[in-house]
Amino acid sequence: MEKSRLLYVVLFHTVFASFGEIEANLLNYLTVPVRQFFADSLLLRYGIAPYSSQFEFVYSMVASIFFIGAIFGGAIMGPCMEHFGRRATAVYLRSFLGALSAICMLLSKWLTIIELFAIGHFIAGVIAAWKIAMFIYLAECAPDHSRGWSTSLIGSGSTLALLLMASLCLPSVFGNDQLWWLLPAFALLLSIFHLCFAAHFPESPKHLFCGARRNKTAENCHERAKLSIKFYHGSAADVFKVMNQFEQEQQLLTSREHFKWTDFWKIPELRHSLCITLLTSWVFAFSLTNLKSQYLESMLMRYGLTQTGAMISTMALIAVTAPFCFLSPVLIERWGRRPLFLLVTSFSVAELALITGAQFASDQTASGGNDATAALALIGFTFGQSSANLGILHMTPILIGELIPHAARSATIQVNLLFASPLFIFIVIAYPPLIDTWGALFFMPMALISAVLLFLLYRWMPETKGLSVNTIFRRMAKLGLLNSSSEGSTTSINGDGYEDEETEALILKN
Template identity: 25%
Template sequence: MTGHPEQWSGQRQRDASELREHLLSAPGGDTMANSTTTSGSSGSDSGSSAAQQRLEEKRREAEAQGSGAAPASERWAIQVYAALSSSLLTGQSAAAASFGSIAVDHIERGLGSVPASDGQLTLFLTAHFVGTTLGSLVCGALGQRFGSRTLMLAVTPFSLLAWLAVALSPSVATMTIGRLSLGFLTMIQMSANVLFISATSSPKYRGLLCNFMEMLAALAVSATFLVGKYLVWRHAAVALGVGFNVLAAGLLAPLPADPLFLLTRGRLEEARRALLFYRGADADTSVLKERAVTAAAADERVEVTSLGARLRLLRRRSHCVPLLLLVVQYVVYCWSGAGVVQNYAVVLIRRVGIALDPFLMTIVLNLSRVPITCLNSVLVDRWGRRPLLALSAAGMAACHLAMAASFVWPAVAAHRWLPVASLFSCMVFFALGIGPVTWLLLGELLPRALRELCGGWIMVLFSLLTVSQLQLFPGMLSTLGEAGTFALWAAVMLAYLVFMAVALPETRGLSIEQIERLFESPRDGAQPPRVTSPPPLQV
C-alpha cells in the first residue's frame, strides 16, 4: 500500500478494528477477543461478556438461517450435495478418456463416416493424454486465481463445446484437436474437484466424500461403454457432453466458493459465511479467529505473489515433506499396474487363452470397483488411511504374483480361471485403498499456502506417469515378458508397504490445519506467511 505514514497508520487501525469484529462474529470469538485485551478488566466485565456472548450466539444463529446456511443437523446433506456435484466433472474426465476406444472401434467398423488410418487413430487416442498433461500445467495457477468452484463452473461451457467439436468433426484431424481440448479442460476440472471437496467437507466426512470421485469415475466409464454399445460415436459424444456439463453446472451454481480459497485471499467474512453454509452454525472457525487475532494484534501482512516467493516457502518442512509424500504416493498409484489392467484387460486375458467380449469385460471390471469403493467410504474414517493402504498394497502384490506365476508354471496356467480372478481381485484391492485414498491424501496433505500451485504440480506428475505407464507397457511385455512385468508391479507394492510404514502419517479425523502441523519443525518458526493478492486483506 502506498501513501503517507499517517494514512497507513489510520488504515491499519481501521483494519484492526474490523478484524476484531470478525472475532466477535465467530463461535467462541468473544473469548479470543478478550484474550487480546489488557488484563485490567473488572469482575463486572465477565458478566457482561457472558451476556454479550449469548446475544452473539443468537445473532449468529439468526444470520445463519437468513444467509441460507444449514444448521448442524443438515450439514451432512449439503456436503454430500457439494461432493456429488463437483465429482460429476471427474466422472466426465474418466468418460472422455474411455470414449476414445469407443470412437476408434466404431470408425474401424465403418460407423460415423470418417475414414482414418491406424496412425491417425493412434494419434487420436493419445491426444487426450497430451491434453491432460497440458491442463495439469495451468490448473494450479488458474485455481489459485479463481478458486476451485469458480474454475469448475467457468470451464464447463468450454468442455461442452469440445464434446460437440468431436461429435461434429468432418475428419480425424479435427476430432484429434477436439479430443486434445477435452483432455486439457477436464484435467483442470478434475484438479479443482479434489481441492473443492477437501475444503468444503468436515474432517469427519472427508474420507467418505472424497471417494465420490472414484465411484463416479467408475460409473462414468461403465456408462460410457453402455452408451457406445447402443449409439454411434457421434451421438454418444453429444449425449455425454450435454449430460455431464449441463447437470454439473446446474448443481454447482447455487454453491458458494470454498472457505480455504476465500481465506487465502484475505476475504474473512466470505470465508466465515462459506463455513456456515457448508458445515452449519457450529462450524470450526478457529482458523479465521487465529488469522484475525494475528493480523489485528501485530498487523502482519506478508504478500506472497511471485513464483519465486512461493517456491521459497518450500524451505519449510511443513510444506516440503507433504509434497514429497504426495510425489511418492502418485508414483505408486500410476505404477501399481491398475491402470494397465483396466485398459489392457482384454489383451491380458487373451494372452492366457480366454476370449471375452471387450465391452462386457470393461463394463464389469469397472462396475466391480463401485461396491468396493463404497466399502472404502465406510472404512476410511473408521479404520483410517494407513490400514486400508496396507491391505490394498498387500492384496495387489499377491494378485500380481499370481498373474506372474500363471505365465511361468504350466501347472498354475492350467487353471484358466486364475488370471481372470487375479485381474478382478487386483482392481478390487485397488478400489479398496490406493485408488480412492490417493486422491483423498491429495486434498489433505497439500499445504494451504501453496495449495493450488502444488496441486498443479501433482497433476502434471500424474499425467506424465499415466502416459508413460500406458505407452511403456507394450515394450515391457517384449523385454520383461508377462511374468517379469507383473513381478515388477508386485515389487513396487512391497516397497510401498515399507515406505508407508516409515513415512506416511495417519490423517483420520484431523482438520487441514492439524495435518499441516504434523510436519512442522522448530526451524519453521512462527506461522507461515499468508498468501494474498493485492490489495491486501480486503474484508
C-alpha cells in the same frame, strides 16, 4: 440439516461431473467401433491401410495424447485454481472443456475426421487432470470430520459411472459402428447440466478467506467466506472457530503469500508432506489404472477373451467390486486414511503380480491367451478394480488437501503431476510396441517398484483422520518425522501451539 446439504452438493457433483470419466474411457470401452472409425478415416484421408503398422502407430499416439493433455492440464491447473478460484476451475472451466471435448468427438464421427477425435481426447486428458481440482474444492468446503467421506464419494461415483458406461458399450447397445457417438452426446448433456446448476454453489470458504490477503476487497471476501461456511458446515456452525482454523493454517506459511517451489526445500515439514504425496502419485503412476483406461479390452482379448467376453468381463469386474465404492467413504472415516491407503496400494501390487504371471504364462504358449491366462488376468484385474474403487485415484488429492497448507497446494499439485505424469505416459506409449517382445518383463519392474512404494508408505504415512491441516502440519514437527532440526521447525511454523488441549493430547497419545 447441514450434513444433508453437504451430501446433496457432493452427490450432485458425483453424478454430473462424471462426464470426464465417460470421455476419458471412450477409447477403451469402445475399442472395436472406434478402431473401425479410425481405419475408415485414415484410409479416406491419408490412404493408410487398416491395421497396418502405420495405423497402429497412429492409434497408440491418439491413446497417448490423452496423457499429454493430462500433463498440460496439470501444468495450468495450479495457476487457474489460484487466479480464478477453486469453483471456477472445478466447475466452470472443467465443464466447459467437457462440452468442448464431447463436441469434438461428435463432429469427428459425423465428418469422419480422426484429428477432431484426437483433439477431443486431448481435452479429455485435461479434464481428467482437473478432477483433482474438484477433490480440492470439496475438501476445502467440507468440515474436518466430513472431509474424508465427501472426497471419497466423488471418487466412488466415477467408478459407478464407468459401470453404467460399460453396460451401454455392449455391441448390442451403443458399442457398434452406428451408435457409439451417443456416449459423447450423453457426456455433453452432463457437462452442460453441471455447468448450469453447480454455479449456484458457493466458492470454497477456505479459498475465500485465505485469498482475501491478496484481494483488494478483503472485507467482502471474509463476508463471503462466512456465508460459504454456513452453507457447507450448516447454519449452526461456529463460524469464528472455523475462520480461526483458517487463520492458523494461513500462518503456517506466513510471509509466503506467493509460494515458490524452492520453499519445499526450506521447510522440512512441507518437504516431508510433499514426499508422501509423491509416493501416492507414483503408486497411481505405476499401477495399471492408466494402462487399463486405454487398453483394458485389448488386454483381456490378448489373454483369451472375445470382444463380447471382454466387455462382459469388464462389467462383471466393476459390478463385483462396486460395493467397495460405497464402503470407501465409510472406511476412510472409520479406519482412517493410513490403513485404507495401505490396503489400496497392496491391492495394486497384487494386481501387478498376477498380471505379470498371466503374461508370463501367455508368453509360454504359441497361441497366446487361453482359459487359464484369462482367469489369472481376471483375478488380477479384480484386485486392481478393488484398488480403484477404494480410492487409488483420489489418495493424492485427499492427502494434498490434508497435509499441505492452502498457499502451497497449487505448487504441490504441479510438482506431483510433473514427477508422475511422464511415468504413466511412457507406460501407455511403450505398451503396444514392447508387450510382444518384452512380455512379462514389461510388468515386472512396475510390480517391484510398487512393492517398494508400499513399504515406504507403511514407514512414513501419518494418520490424518478428523484433524485440521494446521494440526497435522504441527504434528509432523512435534513427532520429528523428518528428523529435522529445531531451527527448521521453528522457521516454518508460526503460532502458539495447537488449536486446543484435546487435539494436542490426541496427538501426543498417538
